[in-house]
Amino acid sequence: MWTLLQIELYKIFKRPRTYIAFIAITSLIAIVQLGLKSDGKEYIEFILGDLKNSLSIEGQILNGYFVCYVLLQLLLVHVPLLIALIAADMISGEANAGTLRFLLTKPISRSEFILAKFLAATVYTLMLLIWLAILALFVSMVIFGTDDMIVLKNGYLVQLKADDVFWRYIGAFGFAALAMTTVAALGFFLSIFAENSIGPIVATMSVIIVATILSTMSIPLFNKIKPFLFTTHMVAWKEFFDIRVDDANASIKGTVQHPERIIRSAFVLLVHIIAFVGASIYVFKKKDILS
Amino acid sequence: MRQILKITFILVAITYSPIAFSQDMTALVQKVKAKLDAVNDYVADGKMKTDITFIKAPVGNVKVYYKKPNKFKLKRDGGISILPKGGISINMGSIVTTNDFDVIYAGEETISGVKTKKVKLLPRSETSDVVLTTMYIDEANLLIKKAITTTKENGTYEIEMTYGKFSNYGLPDKVVFTFNTKDYKMPKGITMDFEDDPKKTEAEKLKNKKGKVEISYSNYLINKGVDENVFK
Amino acid sequence: MPEIIKVQGLVKKFNDFIAVNNLSFTVDQGDVYGFLGQNGAGKSTTIRMLLTLIAPTEGCIELFGMNLKTHRNEILQQIGAVIEKPDVYKYLSAYDNLKLFARLNEKVTHQKVMDQLEVVGLASRAKDKVKTFSQGMKQRLGIAIALIHDPQLIILDEPTNGLDPQGIADIRNLILHLSKEQKKTLVVSSHLLSEIEQVATKVLIIDKGQKIIEGLSTELFDPSQTIVELQTTNNSFALQQIANSTWSGNLQQQRDIAIVLKLDKQQIPQLHKDLVSMGVGLLSLQPRHSLEDYFLQVTSGNQHVDAFTN
Numbered sequence: 001m002w003t004l005l006q007i008e009l010y011k012i013f014k015r016p017r018t019y020i021a022f023i024a025i026t027s028l029i030a031i032v033q034l035g036l037k038s039d040g041k042e043y044i045e046f047i048l049g050d051l052k053n054s055l056s057i058e059g060q061i062l063n064g065y066f067v068c069y070v071l072l073q074l075l076l077v078h079v080p081l082l083i084a085l086i087a088a089d090m091i092s093g094e095a096n097a098g099t100l101r102f103l104l105t106k107p108i109s110r111s112e113f114i115l116a117k118f119l120a121a122t123v124y125t126l127m128l129l130i131w132l133a134i135l136a137l138f139v140s141m142v143i144f145g146t147d148d149m150i151v152l153k154n155g156y157l158v159q160l161k162a163d164d165v166f167w168r169y170i171g172a173f174g175f176a177a178l179a180m181t182t183v184a185a186l187g188f189f190l191s192i193f194a195e196n197s198i199g200p201i202v203a204t205m206s207v208i209i210v211a212t213i214l215s216t217m218s219i220p221l222f223n224k225i226k227p228f229l230f231t232t233h234m235v236a237w238k239e240f241f242d243i244r245v246d247d248a249n250a251s252i253k254g255t256v257q258h259p260e261r262i263i264r265s266a267f268v269l270l271v272h273i274i275a276f277v278g279a280s281i282y283v284f285k286k287k288d289i290l291s
Numbered sequence: 292m293r294q295i296l297k298i299t300f301i302l303v304a305i306t307y308s309p310i311a312f313s314q315d316m317t318a319l320v321q322k323v324k325a326k327l328d329a330v331n332d333y334v335a336d337g338k339m340k341t342d343i344t345f346i347k348a349p350v351g352n353v354k355v356y357y358k359k360p361n362k363f364k365l366k367r368d369g370g371i372s373i374l375p376k377g378g379i380s381i382n383m384g385s386i387v388t389t390n391d392f393d394v395i396y397a398g399e400e401t402i403s404g405v406k407t408k409k410v411k412l413l414p415r416s417e418t419s420d421v422v423l424t425t426m427y428i429d430e431a432n433l434l435i436k437k438a439i440t441t442t443k444e445n446g447t448y449e450i451e452m453t454y455g456k457f458s459n460y461g462l463p464d465k466v467v468f469t470f471n472t473k474d475y476k477m478p479k480g481i482t483m484d485f486e487d488d489p490k491k492t493e494a495e496k497l498k499n500k501k502g503k504v505e506i507s508y509s510n511y512l513i514n515k516g517v518d519e520n521v522f523k
Numbered sequence: 524m525p526e527i528i529k530v531q532g533l534v535k536k537f538n539d540f541i542a543v544n545n546l547s548f549t550v551d552q553g554d555v556y557g558f559l560g561q562n563g564a565g566k567s568t569t570i571r572m573l574l575t576l577i578a579p580t581e582g583c584i585e586l587f588g589m590n591l592k593t594h595r596n597e598i599l600q601q602i603g604a605v606i607e608k609p610d611v612y613k614y615l616s617a618y619d620n621l622k623l624f625a626r627l628n629e630k631v632t633h634q635k636v637m638d639q640l641e642v643v644g645l646a647s648r649a650k651d652k653v654k655t656f657s658q659g660m661k662q663r664l665g666i667a668i669a670l671i672h673d674p675q676l677i678i679l680d681e682p683t684n685g686l687d688p689q690g691i692a693d694i695r696n697l698i699l700h701l702s703k704e705q706k707k708t709l710v711v712s713s714h715l716l717s718e719i720e721q722v723a724t725k726v727l728i729i730d731k732g733q734k735i736i737e738g739l740s741t742e743l744f745d746p747s748q749t750i751v752e753l754q755t756t757n758n759s760f761a762l763q764q765i766a767n768s769t770w771s772g773n774l775q776q777q778r779d780i781a782i783v784l785k786l787d788k789q790q791i792p793q794l795h796k797d798l799v800s801m802g803v804g805l806l807s808l809q810p811r812h813s814l815e816d817y818f819l820q821v822t823s824g825n826q827h828v829d830a831f832t833n
Contacts, residue, residue, distance in 0.1 A: 059371030098610025106627035
C-alpha cells in the first residue's frame with residue numbers, strides 16, 4: 001500500500017499537468033496581492049461601502065490576515081476546478097493512456113489500488129492547500145503585516161484581535177482541506193466511468209459549478225435543497241471567523257459563534273468523501289477493464 | 292473616540308462663552324469652567340468598548356491625549372478602532388467660536404442618583420448642524436454628568452460621564468457615548484455566506500437599539516506636558 | 524507436464540453479446556501456446572479474463588493449480604503480460620517506467636533495471652522519455668516490464684501489432700529464447716497464423732468466442748495431415764455416430780454448421796465409406812490442404828462483419 005502510494009505520488013508530481021494548478025494559484029495570488037498592495041485602499045472603501053459613511057474605522061484594515069481572507073474567499077471557489085484537473089484524471093487518465101490494464105495485471109488488489117490512488121489525489125489536494133496557505137497567509141503577512149482582522153459577515157461586522165486570528169486560519173485551512181478532499185473524491189469517483197479524462201473533469205467541474213450556483217442563489221425553491229448540497233457546506237470554513245459576544249456585546253477571545261455549524265458541515269463532507277470513495281471501490285472492483 | 296472627547300471638550304468650552312445665561316446658570320458655568328481650567332494637559336490610559344449591535348468588536352486599550360485649549364488625540368494601543376463617524380462631522384466648533392447661541396434653563400433632573408441642573412444651548416445660526424445641546428450639571432461638584440446633542444445630519448448623541456478619583460479636575464473615569472444606529476447600512480452581497488441571515492432578528496432590534504462606545508479610564512497623567520507631535 | 528493454465532467452460536457476455544462462449548483449454552508448462560483468431564474472435568477477452576481485467580460470466584480459471592478468483596495476487600505475481608499496445612507513461616523515462624512497474628511486483632535494484640533494459644536493447648535510451656520512442660522500442664520496453672520480475676508464465680497479446688519486419692523478427696526470436704533458454708511458459712495471441720506457426724508448440728484457434736481447433740502444432744502443421752469439414756443432414760446424429768466410432772480420436776471441436784475432423788489425407792476415402800455405412804446423410808466433405816487454408820476459410824466469412832464490429 002505504501003509502495004503503491006509512493007508510486008502514485010511519483011506519477012502525479014512527475015506530470016507537467018500537476019503544476020498547472022500550482023502555477024495558477026501562484027499567479028492568481030500574486031495578482032491579487034499586487035492589486036491590493038497598490039490599490040488596497042480603494043478596495044477597502046468598496047467593500048465597506050455605506051459603512052464608511054456611518055463608521056470611522058481606523059487602523060490597518062488591509063493587513064495580511066484580511067488579505068488572506070479575501071484570497072480564500074476568491075480562490076476556494078475555484079480551487080475545486082484545479083483539483084478536478086488531477087482527481088478526475090486519476091483513473092480515466094490511466095485508462096486513456098492504456099496503462100491501467102498494465103497496472104491491474106500486477107499483483108495488487110483493486111481496493112488497494114483505488115485507495116492508494118485516492119490517497120495520492122488527497123495528498124495532491126493537501127499540497128495545493130499548503131501552497132495556498134503559504135502564499136495567501138504567510139506571504140500576505142509578510143507583505144501587509146498583521147493587525148486586527150475585520151470580517152464582513154452577512155449583516156454584521158466582526159473584528160478579531162490580531163492575536164486571536166492565526167488559530168482560526170489553521171482551522172479554516174483544515175476545513176478547506178476536508179472540503180477540497182470532497183471535491184477530489186467526487187472527481188475521483190467520476191473518473192472511474194470514463195476512458196478519457198476530459199469527460200470526468202468537465203463533469204466534476206459542472207457538478208461543482210451548478211451546485212455552487214444553487215448554494216449561492218437566495219431563491220426560496222433553492223433554499224430548500226441547499227442543506228443537501230455539499231457545496232453549501234464547503235464554505236463553512238468562514239464560521240471560524242465569527243466570534244461570540246458577551247452580554248455587553250464585547251467579543252470573547254478564542255470563541256467561535258457557531259461551532260456546531262462547522263461540525264455539522266464537516267460531518268456532511270466526511271460522509272460525502274466516504275460515500276464517493278466507497279462507491280468508487282464498489283464500482284471499480286466489478287468493472288471490466290476494456291481500455 | 293477623539294470626537295467624543297472633542298464633544299466633551301466643546302461642551303466644556305461652551306462654558307467659556309460670555310453670552311447672557313440666566314444669572315444662576317452663568318455662575319454655575321463659570322465655576323465649572325474654572326475647575327476645568329486647572330487642567331492644561333493630560334495623558335490617559337483607558338479601555339474602549341464598542342457596543343454596536345451589528346459589530347462584534349473586542350475591548351481594546353486606548354491612550355488619550357489632551358492639551359489646552361482644543362487639542363485631542365485618541366490612539367489605539369494596537370489593533371483597529373471602530374467608531375461612529377458622526378462624531379467627526381458635527382461641527383460644534385462653529386457654535387463656540389461665534390458664541391452664537393442662546394441658553395435656556397430647563398429645570399432640575401436626577402442623573403444616576405445625583406441632582407443636576409438641566410441647561411439647553413440653542414445655536415442661532417440656520418446653517419449649524421447642531422440643532423440643540425442639553426447639558427446636565429452636578430451643581431454641588433461642578434461636574435457635567437450628561438450632554439445630549441441633536442444634529443441635522445447625524446441624529447442625536449448622548450454623552451454620559453461617571454466621575455471618581457479625578458473628579459477634582461473634572462475628568463471622568465468613564466465616558467459613555469450613545470448614538471442611534473438605525474440608519475447604518477451594512478454592505479450586502481459580497482460576503483458569500485450561504486447561511487440564512489442569522490442576524491435578521493437582531494437587525495429588527497437594531498431599529499430601536501442605540502450604539503454605545505464606552506471608555507473606562509484607568510489612569511490620568513495631568514499637567515505633565517504632552518508632546519505636540521502626538522496631535523499631528 | 525503440470526498444467527499452468529486450465530480453463531473450463533469459460534463464458535463472457537457483454538449484455539446480450541457473447542464474446543466468449545463455453546471455452547475450455549489447458550496450457551502445460553513449457554508450452555508456447557498460440558492463441559489464434561480474427562480480430563474480435565474473443566482472444567483479448569479471454570486473455571483479459573486470465574489476467575483478472577475482466578470478470579468471467581461463467582466458468583472456471585485455474586493457474587498454477589490455483590483458482591484465479593481466490594488466489595489472484597499469488598497467481599499474478601507469477602505472470603508477466605503485455606496486452607495489446609504496450610502503453611506506459613509517456614512523460615517518464617524508460618528507466619522510470621520499468622522501475623515503477625517492477626516495484627508493483629517486488630523491490631528492484633538499479634542494476635536489475637539496467638540489466639533488463641540491456642536485454643531488450645534499450646539501455647542506451649534508459650533516461651529518455653518514452654514519448655520519443657518508436658513503436659518497436661515501446662514494445663520492447665513493454666516486454667521488459669513483463670519480464671523483470673522473472674515470471675513463470677508470459678502472456679503476450681498481439682505482440683507484433685504495428686511492428687516493422689525487423690521488429691516482428693525480434694519478437695519471434697525473443698519468444699523462442701524465453702521458451703528454449705529460460706524454459707518459460709508463454710501464451711501468444713495473434714490474428715496472423717504465420718506468426719504463431721513459427722513459434723507455437725500448441726495452437727488454439729477460436730472464432731466468435733468458440734474453440735474451433737486445438738492441438739500440437741507438430742500435428743496441426745504436419746503437411747501429411749489435413750482438416751476435413753463435414754456437412755450432414757443431421758449434425759448431432761452424425762456427431763454421435765463419429766464419437767462412437769474409431770474416428771472419435773480425429774474429432775475436433777464441432778462448429779454450429781459443420782463437424783471438423785483431423786486426419787491423414789490417405790484416410791479420406793475410408794472416412795467417406797464409414798460415414799455412409801453409419802447412415803450419416805452426407806451433404807459435403809471438404810478437405811483443407813493446410814491449417815492456414817482452414818484458418819482462412821473459417822475466419823474469412825467473418826471478415827466483412829469484423830470491419831463493422833472492430
